[in-house]
Amino acid sequence: MALQETPVILPGHDFETVTETIAEIPLSRRFPLGWIGIILVALAGAGLLQMALGYLVLKGIGLWGNNAPVGWAFDIINFVWWIGIGHAGTLISAILLLFKQQWRMSISRFAEAMTIFAVICAAIFPIFHTGRPWLAAYWLFPYPNTMGLWPQFKSPLIWDVFAVSTYATVSVVFWYVGLIPDFATMRDRAVSRVKAIVFGTLSLGWRGSARHWHRYEVATLILAGLSTPLVLSVHTVVSFDFAVSVIPGWHATIFPPYFVAGAIYSGFAMVLSLAIPVRRFYGMESLITMRHIDNMAKIMLATGLMVGYGYAMEAFFAWYSASPHERFMMWNRMFGPYAWSYWALISINVVMIQLLWFKRVRTNTTLLFVMSLFVNVGMWLERFVIIVTSLNRDFVPSSWGMYYPTRWDFMTFFGTIGLFLTLFLLFLRFVPMISIFEVKTLLPQAKVKAEH
Amino acid sequence: MAHAPETSSALHGVMAEFDSGQALVDAARQTMAQGFTRVEAYSPVPIEELNDIIHKKRTVLPKLVLGGGLTGMATGFVLQYWASVIEYPMNVGGRPQASWTTFIVPSYELTILFAALTAAIGMIVLSGLPQPYHPVFNVERFAMASSDKFFLVIEARDPKFDHHAATAFLTGAGAKGVYDVAD
Numbered sequence: 001m002a003l004q005e006t007p008v009i010l011p012g013h014d015f016e017t018v019t020e021t022i023a024e025i026p027l028s029r030r031f032p033l034g035w036i037g038i039i040l041v042a043l044a045g046a047g048l049l050q051m052a053l054g055y056l057v058l059k060g061i062g063l064w065g066n067n068a069p070v071g072w073a074f075d076i077i078n079f080v081w082w083i084g085i086g087h088a089g090t091l092i093s094a095i096l097l098l099f100k101q102q103w104r105m106s107i108s109r110f111a112e113a114m115t116i117f118a119v120i121c122a123a124i125f126p127i128f129h130t131g132r133p134w135l136a137a138y139w140l141f142p143y144p145n146t147m148g149l150w151p152q153f154k155s156p157l158i159w160d161v162f163a164v165s166t167y168a169t170v171s172v173v174f175w176y177v178g179l180i181p182d183f184a185t186m187r188d189r190a191v192s193r194v195k196a197i198v199f200g201t202l203s204l205g206w207r208g209s210a211r212h213w214h215r216y217e218v219a220t221l222i223l224a225g226l227s228t229p230l231v232l233s234v235h236t237v238v239s240f241d242f243a244v245s246v247i248p249g250w251h252a253t254i255f256p257p258y259f260v261a262g263a264i265y266s267g268f269a270m271v272l273s274l275a276i277p278v279r280r281f282y283g284m285e286s287l288i289t290m291r292h293i294d295n296m297a298k299i300m301l302a303t304g305l306m307v308g309y310g311y312a313m314e315a316f317f318a319w320y321s322a323s324p325h326e327r328f329m330m331w332n333r334m335f336g337p338y339a340w341s342y343w344a345l346i347s348i349n350v351v352m353i354q355l356l357w358f359k360r361v362r363t364n365t366t367l368l369f370v371m372s373l374f375v376n377v378g379m380w381l382e383r384f385v386i387i388v389t390s391l392n393r394d395f396v397p398s399s400w401g402m403y404y405p406t407r408w409d410f411m412t413f414f415g416t417i418g419l420f421l422t423l424f425l426l427f428l429r430f431v432p433m434i435s436i437f438e439v440k441t442l443l444p445q446a447k448v449k450a451e452h
Numbered sequence: 453m454a455h456a457p458e459t460s461s462a463l464h465g466v467m468a469e470f471d472s473g474q475a476l477v478d479a480a481r482q483t484m485a486q487g488f489t490r491v492e493a494y495s496p497v498p499i500e501e502l503n504d505i506i507h508k509k510r511t512v513l514p515k516l517v518l519g520g521g522l523t524g525m526a527t528g529f530v531l532q533y534w535a536s537v538i539e540y541p542m543n544v545g546g547r548p549q550a551s552w553t554t555f556i557v558p559s560y561e562l563t564i565l566f567a568a569l570t571a572a573i574g575m576i577v578l579s580g581l582p583q584p585y586h587p588v589f590n591v592e593r594f595a596m597a598s599s600d601k602f603f604l605v606i607e608a609r610d611p612k613f614d615h616h617a618a619t620a621f622l623t624g625a626g627a628k629g630v631y632d633v634a635d
Contacts, residue, residue, distance in 0.1 A: 015496060015600030142531055150535035154544050159557035162528075166561040170568045177572050185496075185598040204582035207589075208597055210493040212579050214503035215511045219575035222517050223568055230564045237557055437497050445600070446497045448477045 008103045008442055010286040015440050018287070022434045023189050025282060031429070034281060039425045045418015052411035053128055061131045063408040070391045070403035075129040077383040078413050080238055081266070082122035082420075083164065084259075084379065087231055088267020089115030090171060093178070094227035097220070103295055105438040106287045110278070110427070111271050112175045117423040118270070119168045121416040126160075128412075156240035163237040170230055174223045180206050181216070181437045235263040242386065248329040249390030252317060258310035262379060265303035265349075268296050269375035276369040278428065287434055294362045300375065301356035307382070308350040325395060333389045337402060341381050342389070348378030464587035464635040465490075465607035466618045467594070468627035473499050476602035479625040480505045483606065486621065490610035494588065494603040516574045517567050524566025528559035590634045605633060 013021075056063055066073035089111040096104035130136040138145045140161045142153075151158045183203035190196040206212065239259035242250035272293070279288040318330035333342045352374060355361045362368065393400045427433070440446055470476045473495060480493050484505055493502045503510075532555040536542065541549050576582070588594050588605060597603050604627075606618045615632075622630045 019599045142535060148540060150540050152542070152544065153532040153536050153558065154547065154551060154554040156557075159561075162558040162561040166565040169565060173568055173572045177575070181598070188595040188598045200584065201582075204576060205584050205586060206581065206598075207586055208494050208496060210495070210499070210502035210506050213495065213498040214500075214507070215513055215575045215579055217498050217500070218511055218513050219571045222514065222571040226564050226568045226571070230561075230568075233557075233560060233564075237561075240557075440497045446473050446499070448473050448499055448501055 022432045022436050042421035046422045049415025065405040074409040075125040079122050079125040080383045082118045084263035084266045085270045086115040086118035087263035090231040094224040097224040109435045110433045113427045115171050117420050156244045159237045163234045167234045182432045235259045248325040261303045261306035266379035268300045269372040272372035276365050297362040304353040338389045345381040463608045464633040465605045467605045467631045467633050468622035469629040470602040482625050490607035492605050494597045517571045520570025521563045521567035524562040528562035591631045
């Protein structure tokens with residue numbers, strides 16, 4: 001190799017130190033004070049969610065601020081936001097695997113965990129938006145019911161059900177398959193009998209034989225190959241929810257690629273928001289190195305620029321279409337009552353991220369952490385702008401109306417953040433947060449010379 | 453070191469421990485060159501060469517996954533066609549009942565779903581998992597197989613197996629330790 005690259009993991013590690021560093025956390029009996037403090041806050045958030053949803057089920061969705069003409073608001077904004085966040089996990093574990101990007105190995109495990117938890121949070125919104133979630137099954141899933149009804153398969157909303165439920169299932173399966181050898185490691189190192197039994201059961205009796213590993217590697221490669229078109233299809237189908245309609249601002253062919261780029265952009269922002277504090281708190285700097293942080297910031301920059309191109313094209317299409325409704329929609333976005341949200345999103349997603357061109361910014365973890373939080377906000381605003389400003393002033397001025405979220409909207413949204421953090425903290429504490437065996441393959445001990 | 457050849461009925465095989473993947477691969481090559489056939493290697497990380505050296509054949513998993521994917525695609529399409537054309541035809545904006553283009557997305561998703569589940573379950577079932585008990589776990593040192601040690605086992609049911617010869621051979625092949633594996 002001609003180029004001298006920063007190592008993926010810092011020197012000084014061997015198989016034993018890698019195992020020790022990662023396995024120590026789930027196996028220790030210690031609950032760090034910081035962890036307890038944060039999970040209490042997160043649990044308070046999850047409690048808020050429980051209250052908001054409980055009251056919603058009692059009272060009905062009139063609690064929420066959405067009403068004609070803005071019939072879709074926080075519920076779909078938050079759904080798209082959470083699903084988008086999940087995409088980075090699949091990108092890291094599947095697409096970067098196919099491209100043999102070895103640096104992904106240190107971050108893939110917890111990025112995948114992030115995906116699963118984000119999809120759980122996302123699913124809450126459409127399910128509760130139905131008002132009677134216990135009846136939602138026959139609207140959403142095709143199963144023979146006593147009424148002889150079937151879902152409307154010609155609707156993108158049903159495509160979305162298939163896309164998201166497949167995505168959730170495949171993400172969990174991929175994550176679990178990745179965990180099997182590490183569960184075996186935990187089983188073999190567990191001191192307490194209970195942990196040995198739990199991890200032993202989860203490891204399915206994995207022995208790491210040549211046959212096992214061969215099938216395992218084939219299966220992983222296949223799962224990566226399947227997850228790649230899957231992850232691209234999920235946000236494409238989410239964008240169909242909008243693009244297949246005839247609402248100005250939604251009916252655009254650019255939506256699928258623009259949504260996928262936005263999803264990856266926001267997902268990497270979330271990975272950075274999680275990875276930066278986690279590596280510092282757990283002392284993982286030698287495994288999640290500056291190379292990872294730098295690479296993730298670069299991907300964020302690249303996808304952010306694609307999203308910026310999407311904004312430019314939306315404005316261009318609106319003008320070039322010569323449709324008065326399209327032109328008015330864009331004018332309303334930029335100068336209407338919600339103009340603040342449009343310009344806030346442009347200043348974050350187009351202007352602020354230009355800072356990422358500088359290596360000094362990409363390697364300043366504090367600044368990057370703050371920026372990643374801003375990007376999360378920016379991408380939330382993007383969905384707000386797309387959904388609310390397209391609906392609040394449509395074709396007939398007499399039907400215009402403003403949308404204001406209620407306290408229940410905010411409680412549900414912040415509640416899902418609490419639920420997400422709760423699940424993520426439990427994951428950090430009880431599951432090896434970095435793939436032990438994959439990181440080992442980066443070490444010289446694992447290398448084997450070809451036969452001559 | 454064990455001594456009695458009559459223990460072979462209660463013996464799963466002989467296990468050798470190595471320090472590196474390279475040492476294990478070298479030993480596996482020598483073992484196969486000796487004509488042993490019931491051999492298995494255990495490592496904490498995947499080593500592609502080991503399967504080629506010892507088992508010499510690739511898994512059928514990809515073919516199963518292809519079958520799973522095609523089944524998923526057919527399931528998705530037939531389900532939608534049957535529900536919207538035969539079981540409960542509904543006029544939506546005058547569009548044809550069998551508008552197959554709208555059936556693409558669910559069929560596509562079910563293709564991936566079935567294929568992925570086949571890949572994961574197939575990998576687990578073909579490997580004989582879940583299997584809580586296996587003789588190799590009887591060797592205490594084997595706990596290191598998931599950490600940083602590499603192991604090679606010559607099984608007692610190998611026709612060429614001879615307890616003393618196998619032990620001596622593995623020691624000669626550079627093993628850091630050789631253990632009997634109780635069945």
